[in-house]
Amino acid sequence: MEGRFPDRILPYVLLLPSIAVIVVFLIVPSAQALWLSFFEVSPFTGRGTFVGLNNFRELMTSDIYRHSLSVTLVFAVGVVALGLVLSLAIALLASLPFRGFGVYRTALLWPYALSPAVGGTIWALLFDPSTGPVTVLLRAVTGHAPNWMMDGEYALGVTVIAAAWKMLGFNIVFFLAGLQAVPQELKEAARVDGAGAARVFGRITFPILSPVTFFLFVMNSLYAFFEVFGLIDVMTQGGPGGATEILVYRLYQDAFISARWGIASAQSILLFVMVGALTLLQFRFAGRRVFYG
Amino acid sequence: MRMGSRRAIGFLTVVLAVAALVMAPARGDAQQPVKVTLWHAMGGARYEAITKDIAAGFNKANPNYVIEPLYTGSYAETVTKAIAAIRAGNPPHIVQVFEVGTQTMLDSGAIIAVQDLIKGDEINFNDYIEPILNYYKVGARLASMPFNSSTAIVYYNRDVFQKAGLDPSKPPATYKDVEEMGRKIVASGAARAAITFGWPSWMLEQAHAMHNKPYADHDSGRNGRATRVLFNEPFGVEVLSRWKRWADAKLLAYGGREYAPNKAFLSGEVAMLMQSTSQVTTIEKAAKFPVGTGFLPRIEGQSAGKSVIGGASFWVLKGPGRSPQELDAIVKFFKFVAQPEETARWHMDTGYFPATKAAVDLLRKQEWFVKHPNHETAFRQIQEGPDTPNTRGVLLGNFVQIRNITDTAIEKAVSGKLSPKDALDEAAREANKLLDEYNRIHK
Numbered sequence: 001m002e003g004r005f006p007d008r009i010l011p012y013v014l015l016l017p018s019i020a021v022i023v024v025f026l027i028v029p030s031a032q033a034l035w036l037s038f039f040e041v042s043p044f045t046g047r048g049t050f051v052g053l054n055n056f057r058e059l060m061t062s063d064i065y066r067h068s069l070s071v072t073l074v075f076a077v078g079v080v081a082l083g084l085v086l087s088l089a090i091a092l093l094a095s096l097p098f099r100g101f102g103v104y105r106t107a108l109l110w111p112y113a114l115s116p117a118v119g120g121t122i123w124a125l126l127f128d129p130s131t132g133p134v135t136v137l138l139r140a141v142t143g144h145a146p147n148w149m150m151d152g153e154y155a156l157g158v159t160v161i162a163a164a165w166k167m168l169g170f171n172i173v174f175f176l177a178g179l180q181a182v183p184q185e186l187k188e189a190a191r192v193d194g195a196g197a198a199r200v201f202g203r204i205t206f207p208i209l210s211p212v213t214f215f216l217f218v219m220n221s222l223y224a225f226f227e228v229f230g231l232i233d234v235m236t237q238g239g240p241g242g243a244t245e246i247l248v249y250r251l252y253q254d255a256f257i258s259a260r261w262g263i264a265s266a267q268s269i270l271l272f273v274m275v276g277a278l279t280l281l282q283f284r285f286a287g288r289r290v291f292y293g
Numbered sequence: 294m295r296m297g298s299r300r301a302i303g304f305l306t307v308v309l310a311v312a313a314l315v316m317a318p319a320r321g322d323a324q325q326p327v328k329v330t331l332w333h334a335m336g337g338a339r340y341e342a343i344t345k346d347i348a349a350g351f352n353k354a355n356p357n358y359v360i361e362p363l364y365t366g367s368y369a370e371t372v373t374k375a376i377a378a379i380r381a382g383n384p385p386h387i388v389q390v391f392e393v394g395t396q397t398m399l400d401s402g403a404i405i406a407v408q409d410l411i412k413g414d415e416i417n418f419n420d421y422i423e424p425i426l427n428y429y430k431v432g433a434r435l436a437s438m439p440f441n442s443s444t445a446i447v448y449y450n451r452d453v454f455q456k457a458g459l460d461p462s463k464p465p466a467t468y469k470d471v472e473e474m475g476r477k478i479v480a481s482g483a484a485r486a487a488i489t490f491g492w493p494s495w496m497l498e499q500a501h502a503m504h505n506k507p508y509a510d511h512d513s514g515r516n517g518r519a520t521r522v523l524f525n526e527p528f529g530v531e532v533l534s535r536w537k538r539w540a541d542a543k544l545l546a547y548g549g550r551e552y553a554p555n556k557a558f559l560s561g562e563v564a565m566l567m568q569s570t571s572q573v574t575t576i577e578k579a580a581k582f583p584v585g586t587g588f589l590p591r592i593e594g595q596s597a598g599k600s601v602i603g604g605a606s607f608w609v610l611k612g613p614g615r616s617p618q619e620l621d622a623i624v625k626f627f628k629f630v631a632q633p634e635e636t637a638r639w640h641m642d643t644g645y646f647p648a649t650k651a652a653v654d655l656l657r658k659q660e661w662f663v664k665h666p667n668h669e670t671a672f673r674q675i676q677e678g679p680d681t682p683n684t685r686g687v688l689l690g691n692f693v694q695i696r697n698i699t700d701t702a703i704e705k706a707v708s709g710k711l712s713p714k715d716a717l718d719e720a721a722r723e724a725n726k727l728l729d730e731y732n733r734i735h736k
């Protein structure tokens with residue numbers, strides 16, 4: 001080991017700003033949330049009555065919360081599957097050498113640069129039940145257009161598409177980078193041996209991409225659980241009939257619209273535990289299959 | 294997650310806080326005008342009206358006082374922000390709160406009732422239109438300052454009515470009319486659907502008030518705090534069943550919550566729209582067809598009530614150390630808002646009620662209603678029917694969340710996921726849980 005610090009204190013001093021920020025903005029609020037989750041809190045005074053595990057019990061027995069949980073799972077699976085498959089396909093195409101591919105690659109990144117509010121508005125306008133171009137098109141082709149303000153499954157489908165689309169750029173960039181790491185000579189050798197395109201992809205490209213895929217799998221899962229609030233708020237507000245009410249949206253409603261801090265904190269703790277467990281499982285099972293070369 | 298950006302934001306916050314501390318002493322002059330902050334939720338055309346006409350107008354007329362209006366998002370967000378500010382000990386002087394927040398504000402312990410603030414005859418509240426004033430009176434005490442009151446009416450597309458062979462000067466009077474006229478409209482191809490509405494749970498509340506039915510116990514929460522909602526009683530189920538019937542017959546094109554359904558009406562796809570009167574000006578401007586308006590349809594064979602007041606009012610928040618000058622500024626501001634000219638202009642700009650008789654007289658003198666009959670519809674509507682606790686409007690704790698729950702129930706019923714009765718029963722169970730919780734916390 002080279003480049004040691006001259007004394008023991010300096011490294012801690014240098015670390016101090018980061019630690020302070022993490023403590024103030026992450027540790028303290030998390031601890032507060034944990035504390036609050038055992039209380040029923042008055043929104044105005046902040047004073048609470050200790051209710052033990054009641055908030056958690058109420059959530060576990062609430063049909064609405066369980067429904068919200070199942071919606072979240074369907075939503076997350078949809079977003080991750082659609083997002084990864086689509087972005088891998090697009091990245092494979094975009095990695096082919098052709099004229100002007102730089103322009104395409106830049107264009108593919110754009111959705112990620114848009115704010116969720118803008119993205120949500122675009123999709124809401126496209127699928128508007130009376131004036132949206134998609135609605136008009138569907139009606140012209142099939143003679144019948146679903147109303148996503150009323151049809152829950154359709155609404156969930158549209159939000160999944162919008163959420164996956166929003167993440168496309170991010171995924172494509174990583175896949176493109178990963179594809180560049182695939183040695184050409186390996187592929188050539190395989191082709192010489194008579195392997196078709198599908199086989200080259202299945203046996204060479206995809207295994208070499210597996211660390212990137214795994215990374216994106218985790219990132220997209222986190223995204224689907226935590227970061228789609230804006231999109232849902234702009235597009236459906238959890239409707240119709242709770243069909244798109246994912247856990248974070250429900251949490252937002254309880255915390256920031258109804259000021260029910262206790263039960264909202266309990267939800268954030270549950271969400272934290274769930275995502276922590278999910279990530280752990282992903283590392284346990286999917287992580288093992290990853291080939292790091 | 295994205296730790297990098299979080300850390301950056303944290304760092305920036307620290308830098309800004311330090312900068313603010315360093316720069317603070319540079320300000321602070323003895324002869325500054327008294328500042329009064331006003332948090333409001335008026336977006337769109339209403340934003341211009343409240344900032345330019347009202348706040349700027351007041352500041353010009355009162356050089357010693359400055360009203361600082363601040364747009365704080367939707368109604369629900371504004372209430373939440375005000376609650377957070379009250380907790381932090383630094384609330385705005387005045388906050389605009391929608392009718393749904395009334396119970397919460399009353400129980401906050403953070404308000405100064407307008408009645409206690411305004412002494413003697415500084416503002417003649419007898420001049421206010423009674424149904425409007427009654428909404429904001431709780432237990433005979435005026436709690437907040439009436440400002441933007443609305444109700445719901447029916448808007449209809451006269452061209453479509455004409456094309457369907459209906460009398461374009463005759464909106465539907467009953468639910469049966471909606472159905473019969475609707476069938477003609479859809480069959481003739483004049484529009485794709487007959488009716489849509491915004492604010493679904495408010496429409497359910499309106500239907501209760503229109504027929505003098507209680508929405509919650511304790512006289513809809515007007516005589517003591519509500520502990521049980523009653524919207525799943527036979528009357529509520531009847532209303533929702535009728536909506537469901539419209540949906541099954543393809544007459545109702547459900548268009549989402551709040552103002553989202555306006556688009557379907559404005560595009561000519563749907564012939565009728567039940568919506569807040571706050572949209573009169575906006576809809577008249579945006580529509581490419583002549584717009585007619587009428588009273589909310591009644592359910593035939595049910596008792597008579599009247600439409601209920603919605604919209605918002607100004608609440609005065611205590612805050613630590615409010616100086617007499619600040620309180621005086623608030624009173625002056627309310628007096629300014631109550632002037633007939635200001636009240637009339639606010640009405641013309643938006644469609645909200647002209648809340649005082651003097652403002653109505655002024656508008657009549659200018660023949661405003663003759664030229665703009667659609668602006669008079671709601672006004673005539675709230676003056677018909679009995680004044681009872683049920684028609685004064687329901688008060689509930691946790692009302693914002695309960696509205697959400699009812700919206701969900703209505704969506705489940707019209708889309709056929711649950712029967713109207715089951716949907717409302719489920720919603721009532723959830724709502725009652727919230728009322729229990731509210732009453733536990735606010736003893």
